[in-house]
Amino acid sequence: MRGRPLLFTSYASDAGLLPTTTKRVAVVVLVVAAVLAPFGKLPLLGFLGGAGWHLVLAQVLVFAIGALGLNILTGLAGQVSLGHAFFMGVGAYAGVVLGGTSTATLWGLGLPIWIWIPGAGLVAALIGVLVSPVAVRVRGLYLGIVTLGLVFLGDHLFRNLDFICGAPGIGREWPKLQLKLWKEGTPLFDLAHDGRWFGVDVSGTQKQIIFLIPLVVLAALATKNLTRTRVGRALQAIRDRDIAAEIMGVAEFRHKTIAFAISSFFAGVAGALLGSIIGTLNPEYWSLALSVEFIAILLIGGAGTVSGTLMGSTFVVASAHLVEDFTRLLARTAAGHSPLHYVADLIVARGNHFGLISLEPTGPGLSVYQFNQLLYGLLIVLFLLFEPLGLYGIWGRVRNFWRSWPFTY
Amino acid sequence: MTLAAQVVAGGGGLVKLLNTLWDGAALGALYALLALGFVLIFKATQVINFAHGAIASVGAFFLATFAVDKRIPGQWIGGPDWLAWSLSVVLALLAAVAVGLLIERLAIRPMIGQPLFAVAIITLGIDIMLRSVINDFLGTSNKSVGSPFGLDVFDIGGVRIPHTQVASTALAVICFVAVGRFFKTRTGIAMRATAFDQEAAMLQGVKVGRVFATAWGIAAALATLAGIFAAIFPRGSGNLEPGTAFFALRAFPAVILGGLDSTKGAIVGGFIIGIAEIVAAVYLQPFSDTLGNGFQTVVPYLVMLIGLLVRPYGLYGTPEVRRV
Numbered sequence: 084m085r086g087r088p089l090l091f092t093s094y095a096s097d098a099g100l101l102p103t104t105t106k107r108v109a110v111v112v113l114v115v116a117a118v119l120a121p122f123g124k125l126p127l128l129g130f131l132g133g134a135g136w137h138l139v140l141a142q143v144l145v146f147a148i149g150a151l152g153l154n155i156l157t158g159l160a161g162q163v164s165l166g167h168a169f170f171m172g173v174g175a176y177a178g179v180v181l182g183g184t185s186t187a188t189l190w191g192l193g194l195p196i197w198i199w200i201p202g203a204g205l206v207a208a209l210i211g212v213l214v215s216p217v218a219v220r221v222r223g224l225y226l227g228i229v230t231l232g233l234v235f236l237g238d239h240l241f242r243n244l245d246f247i248c249g250a251p252g253i254g255r256e257w258p259k260l261q262l263k264l265w266k267e268g269t270p271l272f273d274l275a276h277d278g279r280w281f282g283v284d285v286s287g288t289q290k291q292i293i294f295l296i297p298l299v300v301l302a303a304l305a306t307k308n309l310t311r312t313r314v315g316r317a318l319q320a321i322r323d324r325d326i327a328a329e330i331m332g333v334a335e336f337r338h339k340t341i342a343f344a345i346s347s348f349f350a351g352v353a354g355a356l357l358g359s360i361i362g363t364l365n366p367e368y369w370s371l372a373l374s375v376e377f378i379a380i381l382l383i384g385g386a387g388t389v390s391g392t393l394m395g396s397t398f399v400v401a402s403a404h405l406v407e408d409f410t411r412l413l414a415r416t417a418a419g420h421s422p423l424h425y426v427a428d429l430i431v432a433r434g435n436h437f438g439l440i441s442l443e444p445t446g447p448g449l450s451v452y453q454f455n456q457l458l459y460g461l462l463i464v465l466f467l468l469f470e471p472l473g474l475y476g477i478w479g480r481v482r483n484f485w486r487s488w489p490f491t492y
Numbered sequence: 493m494t495l496a497a498q499v500v501a502g503g504g505g506l507v508k509l510l511n512t513l514w515d516g517a518a519l520g521a522l523y524a525l526l527a528l529g530f531v532l533i534f535k536a537t538q539v540i541n542f543a544h545g546a547i548a549s550v551g552a553f554f555l556a557t558f559a560v561d562k563r564i565p566g567q568w569i570g571g572p573d574w575l576a577w578s579l580s581v582v583l584a585l586l587a588a589v590a591v592g593l594l595i596e597r598l599a600i601r602p603m604i605g606q607p608l609f610a611v612a613i614i615t616l617g618i619d620i621m622l623r624s625v626i627n628d629f630l631g632t633s634n635k636s637v638g639s640p641f642g643l644d645v646f647d648i649g650g651v652r653i654p655h656t657q658v659a660s661t662a663l664a665v666i667c668f669v670a671v672g673r674f675f676k677t678r679t680g681i682a683m684r685a686t687a688f689d690q691e692a693a694m695l696q697g698v699k700v701g702r703v704f705a706t707a708w709g710i711a712a713a714l715a716t717l718a719g720i721f722a723a724i725f726p727r728g729s730g731n732l733e734p735g736t737a738f739f740a741l742r743a744f745p746a747v748i749l750g751g752l753d754s755t756k757g758a759i760v761g762g763f764i765i766g767i768a769e770i771v772a773a774v775y776l777q778p779f780s781d782t783l784g785n786g787f788q789t790v791v792p793y794l795v796m797l798i799g800l801l802v803r804p805y806g807l808y809g810t811p812e813v814r815r816v
Contacts, residue, residue, distance in 0.1 A: 163609060217797055220804045224540045224612055225752070228744050229800060232793035235741075243784030326814045371741075375620060382613065449628045456624040463617030464599055467610045 137288035144295040152349025158387035160342035161322030166230030169237035172369030174351020178203035182258035207351025257358035385475025518657035520766025521664035526743035527758035536707035545740025546622035551588035551716025592712025634731035745796035751809020
């Protein structure tokens with residue numbers, strides 16, 4: 084059916100994972116681009132090869148896994164959860180107990196990576212099932228507040244269980260991404276240190292990015308595939324009209340529990356990976372702010388869609404770093420003598436001069452972190468007001484405009 | 493926690509119990525005042541306002557600016573301190589109401605008829621924005637809101653009752669009565685009609701936009717009053733801190749426990765949560781090794797979770813009638 088991409092002649096092709104050639108090509112191009120990005124080989128985006136961006140790229144990928152999990156719960160099953168940070172924390176600490184090294188004050192079993200990554204997800208999923216008796220009984224905004232309560236309970240636990248989480252304000256070190264068969268000294272693959280692959284120098288973080296890409300692809304395929312299964316259709320029915328779904332024979336509580344379990348599994352894996360790529364995290368890290376960041380990813384990207392979630396995590400995580408880079412650039416401009424330095428001086432606060440953003444945490448002007456928070460808040464509000472489908476909706480409109488061009492009206 | 497320390501020092505047995513219960517009730521009145529703001533907005537717009545805590549902080553920040561930093565109107569008028577302070581409170585209330593109305597007009601009014609979930613998340617976005625701006629103004633230092641009540645206490649047979657708590661509880665009771673009366677007025681009835689069915693209310697000639705604005709304005713004023721007393725007494729520091737906005741988040745359990753759409757529920761829920769928190773702080777002190785430091789701050793959420801297991805719509809909430 085050349086030239087008629089929307090004409091499907093069988094149910095199988097209609098329900099396909101990637102129904103059109105364009106989508107198949109786009110996925111291949113995206114994966115290749117994601118592999119090339121950390122090496123600075125992308126046209127126009129060469130700056131991504133800089134060392135400062137490697138950790139950001141790795142975080143984009145980990146946040147994508149976590150956001151795909153929230154997408155299953157909120158986008159697919161329609162359950163608003165503010166507790167995603169809690170499940171990430173549970174997974175992260177399950178991972179660190181299974182894979183971390185044991186010291187006088189900290190628990191750790193030192194097990195290999197193929198146990199602690201899935202283990203982190205499974206423990207988080209188990210906790211998800213444990214809280215679901217409360218969570219599935221309440222609906223809508225009540226659920227949002229119950230899960231808000233989970234974040235505060237989790238925060239209390241993480242700050243007090245210092246034999247698991249490390250002391251408050253200090254934290255502990257996560258196991259490195261090293262593939263071992265069991266507890267032997269030299270790993271089969273070492274993703275934590277610099278090395279040479281196929282005659283090319285690769286840094287540890289570059290290796291981790293290469294390792295994370297297949298995981299993200301796997302998570303995205305699993306999410307996309309879930310929407311085509313019986314469970315996935317049941318979840319969408321619950322999202323669209325819970326009582327109608329129930330009357331048609333969808334077991335509401337059971338399917339909500341399944342959604343909680345799957346979503347928590349993704350969150351747990353993402354939490355453990357995040358700890359591992361960053362190295363050390365405080366017990367206070369898994370806070371309401373992190374949950375809100377995931378809500379922002381979902382709403383900015385477009386809830387309910389895999390491609391929107393991926394766009395959202397790229398946008399939210401990378402924008403935080405872009406703001407910082409841009410502020411530094413402005414600060415240099417403001418200090419220099421180029422014609423633009425008056426404009427830059429207005430935006431950046433230097434010393435005690437007034438400005439919108441400041442590189443210092445105190446003094447006049449928002450710090451970069453505060454500015455990013457403000458930006459998330461503003462973007463959440465603006466997207467909900469003007470483009471409820473998020474970046475995915477914008478992309479859809481652009482695509483539809485050009486699809487019928489020059490007869491768009 | 494200074495209150496707990498005072499209570500423990502205050503003696504044993506019955507006096508300790510009475511002290512604890514009074515402290516809990518005073519905290520509960522504050523939670524109930526915050527919960528009342530949530531309920532008001534929920535009753536008018538069917539939306540949980542996540543920005544309530546941030547508005548409370550903003551209001552307290554206005555007071556800190558007016559009463560302490562700029563001394564408006566204190567620098568122009570003589571008279572006792574409490575008079576100047578009360579006038580500053582009125583100014584702070586007006587400023588906070590303006591903020592509430594602005595938020596309503598810019599972000600909430602355009603969403604009339606949109607999914608409620610989207611509106612609730614918008615308030616969450618506003619909460620983040622307000623908090624990041626307020627935290628920047630506060631910086632690392634805390635701001636005093638300049639309480640005129642000082643540290644004086646009434647001592648009734650060993651039961652110590654700080655003047656601040658008397659003032660805040662009296663104020664909370666006045667607000668409960670006022671809001672209760674308000675729902676009987678013409679505007680109040682219009683608000684209840686809007687909550688029941690926006691379209692039907694519009695057809696009856698209710699100006700839904702004006703109802704929304706009224707609800708947000710009153711809720712912002714209630715939030716400010718609660719924010720001021722939240723800054724003054726639960727920590728005993730008399731200061732507005734970044735944590736004050738999170739204090740308001742602990743009123744969520746109160747409103748959920750009582751039922752989102754019930755004024756009575758907000759008051760009962762507030763008192764239950766407040767008393768539970770202080771009782772836990774005082775009587776679970778010996779077990780702090782097992783339970784962890786600051787266990788009382790999560791007690792409200794635990795009470796809420798247990799309450800929801802038993803009654804998913806809270807104590808006095810109306811069970812939602814669901815139609816296919």
